[in-house]
Amino acid sequence: MTDLTVIIEGLLFIVGEQGLSIEQLAQTLLCSEDEVNKAVDQLAVFYKGYNRGIQCVNYGGQVKLLTAPFIHPYAQQMLSIQKTRQLSQSALETLAIIAYKQPITRVEIEEIRGVGCDIMLRKLQALDLIREQGRSDAPGRPILYEVTREFMDVFQLMSLDELPKLEQIVSGSSQELFE
Amino acid sequence: MTDLTVIIEGLLFIVGEQGLSIEQLAQTLLCSEDEVNKAVDQLAVFYKGYNRGIQCVNYGGQVKLLTAPFIHPYAQQMLSIQKTRQLSQSALETLAIIAYKQPITRVEIEEIRGVGCDIMLRKLQALDLIREQGRSDAPGRPILYEVTREFMDVFQLMSLDELPKLEQIVSGSSQELFE
């Protein structure tokens, strides 16, 4: 594959099912749409040429990588085995902070947790547990995050008011600290 | 590629950056972990064999597809890739000590580093890089720490054996060295 084709493969992989338009690719890669079209065709041919679990499709100028259809039964099997996924401690902490303080920016979450959480936020967004909801008026207008309906489902909450007040949690925790 | 390898490729593509463990793959595909390991190796070799935008990695038994190294600058140009976090020197020292000496207590780490590590351990736990793993039999039954799968991931390790060997410091027979 040419360098251009390889870079397009990498970029398509990163965006996942969203895909990228020929136009977007041409702009990013500082080349003509013709060149991009040629490279995308080459990529599609490459994927077709082998017995592969992934395919490259071009639907009306929107290019994306997808799994090959025959993978689906196995995907079903995989998901029924690991139907549920335990959230890690740091995922839970990040979710808890957002649920209590939303809408909240990344920097504010990091101040509370004391560690960077950009990758975690992306993971939680990919799981549909949080979403971007506008921007703060703070300098730089950073993105605000809030929890989703999916979040309410997962944690079986009718409303965020069902969570205990922070003061209650604090009084409970100082107990633990000093016993 | 064999059918097994192709199916694994498709499944890895679906789950994305989370990846799948060798056990999960073996369970899903109703075959032995040996067979899965072989297929994963084949997949990794296949990706390496061509000039490709994607690579297949195995960090601590968790297999996943990731972009190839040279894709990053183009991705940065296209997406708002978050800034990469630096781990501080103190964090790296603490992690190195835990990785080599695990399971290890806080006091033991502090003896080696010569500084208190309470906050540092909490931060590393919040980052999912270490976790509590039972308690020592020493007086007070202090908590033991060990590194996590996330640690294996962020340092690209398949196993801890890949870390450079420590030269053994022999405490008893070092007399002639010092006087």
Added chain:
Amino acid sequence: MFEITIDQFSGPLDLMLFLIKEKKLDLFNLDISELTSQYQNYITSMQNMNLEIASEYLSELAGLIEYKSKKLLPRDKSLLDADYTEDPKESLVRRLLEYQQFKDITGDLEKRYQIRQQFIGKPLSRKEVEDVMPDMLVEGSSYDLIRAMKKVMIRVSLQQPFETKIAARELSVDQRIDMLRRMITRFPASFALEECFVDCSDIQLVLITFLAVLDMIRIGELLFTVEGEQIYLIRSTSDDGFNGNY
């Protein structure tokens, strides 16, 4: 006298290793009296600069001084033999050697970490997952959330006393440019404009920061691109193949 401040060391052992190297002392035949004087000098000069010295540095200093003073006392050999403990010098050298090993390894870890940061994953294919299985994928209960929040609160309350307030200072644009230059070396080659404002405590500093960024763009140290509402800055000194075609 010392250009390296105390916060550049990750602990007293780190400082000792620095002094041993700097003063060309022999770690395997360590002159503890000399190390003690150097260490003491350094700590004093830091205190003169009004830098806060963590208690660990002082307790190691106390240990060194104790050893040095004992050495000056006339030795009673029979007493030493009767009450045998490990020679404190030997034990210090052993600690330094052990610590040095872990310090050496951090370079390797750091490299691995940096490289790994460049590999990007793909998000979960939600639609494909939903197509084959519409079920819930994540498991949790509100109790998990509360417990997690509790941990956060405990950590925050433990951290509080360690935080120091930084008083707002009047900075010039030039001073701010210097600060930004240092700040952005920690950023990737391209970063959001807002990252330059993270340490801004008041509107004054925001304005000065903005002027500083404009000036850095003017002199060509920074490039910028606009995507939607977001402005990205690019370090023009980057050597990652950004400039020109790939």
